[in-house]
Amino acid sequence: MDDRVPRPPAATLADVAAAAGVGESTVSRVLRSHGSFSPKTRERVMAAAARLGYVPNRIAGTLASSGSKLVGIVIPSLANIVFPDVLRGASQSLEADGYQPVIAVSEYDPLREEQSIAAMLAWRPAALMVAGLEHTAQARALMASSGTRIIELMDLDGPSIHLAVGYSNLEVGRASARHLLARGYRRIAYVGHDLAADTRAAKRLAGFEQVLREQGLALQDRETVAAPTSVEAGQAGLERVLARAKGVEAVYFSNDDMAFGGYFLCLSRGIVLPEKLALFGFNGLAIGRVLPQPLSTIRTPRVEIGAAAARLAVAPFTCDPPPDPRLDLGFELVPGGTA
Structure with missing residues (x-):
């Protein structure tokens, strides 16, 4: 025995036409807002369609008109x-x-x-x-x-x-590195999420490292989390960097979410920003602008x-x-x- 609830039949264009007292071609013109019809006719058709719960078959319309x-x-x-x-x-x-x-x-x-x-x-x-x-x-x-x-x-x-x-994500990375270098930071680390999955984040890091190399520098440490971006991942990533690399002056994060995690870790540990540690993100999320110390970052349109x-x-x-x-x-x- 089939205990499934039967599906009620869907209202058709013909049902709407009959309920509105007009032809199917008129209903089609009204629903597509194409062609000639009077305001009263449109009102009758739309009222009938709403009463019947009619949903136009857009795929059929696409096949007929060759325009999705x-x-x-x-x-x-x-x-x-x-x-x-x-x-x-x-x-x-x-x-x-x-x-x-x-x-x-x-x-x-x-x-x-x-x-x-x-x-x-x-x-x-x-x-x-x-x-x-x-x-x-x-x-x-x-x-x-x-x-x-x-x-x-x-x-x-x-x-x-x-x-x-x-x-250009490469240029975003370059601009981020130039900013940190211009502020006098030389011992810089990186904290990011899965670069194999997020190729745009990988390009930003490549651009960042390119500028460091041009100045005869390299990252002091690098922590990438094999997981999606999150505030928690950023916090854990910075914690591991600080445990390994002594004397790090600045940390470049793959995005603002990760940087927020670093920000909260610094708050909890009493690490004064940016005097003891500088943080730089990416995306320019609105929450970063209303932190007690607004996040240094790149804003994207x-x-x-x-x-x-x-x-x-x-x-x-x-x-x-x-x-x-x-x-x-x-x-x-x-x-x-x-x-």
Whole structure:
């Protein structure tokens, strides 16, 4: 015996047309806001659709019109505000243009990202936005041959498939190192999260170390946690560095979350910032500006990146002038009070 609850039949376009006393083509025009119909007709159709709980079949509409209103977005994490900020900028812009964002989260797993990209492309979206430039070979092949506009986000250090919007992570690392060196720090350590998973953090560290080498210096110590970024990981990482490396003057963190952990460790131990130890982060999160000593960091234009990528996603393919394939929105160094 089948004890499953039967699924009620979904309301159809024909049901709405019958309830509103109009033809199906009129209902279609009203729901798509396309073509001619009177305000009274629209009111009747919308009231009937609401009463019946009608949900338009967007996939069927896409097949009929050869034009999807979906834009896929694949991001690595929702663990902090960074990628939600990107989504906020993208979704506001897309919805204003009548497009619907569809979101997947890879948790920094390349194979999971590949699966999400394949699933998104199967829906034939108008465009696909993906964080970063590094993907599996299969994911790159899928995107390159999909016929879908691809916009890669948050990185410009490497070849892009179609379009890229963001900033240079290498240059972020270089600017961070120059700031610390200009403040007189020479014995510098690094605390970060999983660099194999987060290739953008690895690029920032590479840029940072490049500037140190140019000055005949090297990191005094390096602690990377084989786990996602978190305040707890930053606290534990700095604790291990301080136990190993004596005389460290400054610590460069992979991002603000990790730096906040270091900040709280210093508070608990009575380590005076920045006189006894300087801390420098990345992302420019809002909480860093309201700490008793604002965090020294790099602020990135995350909302603007999402909005700019969304505009590129829905721009006509034949627009004049054509979009710049690499849109650099830059970053801002925030001196703060910890370095």
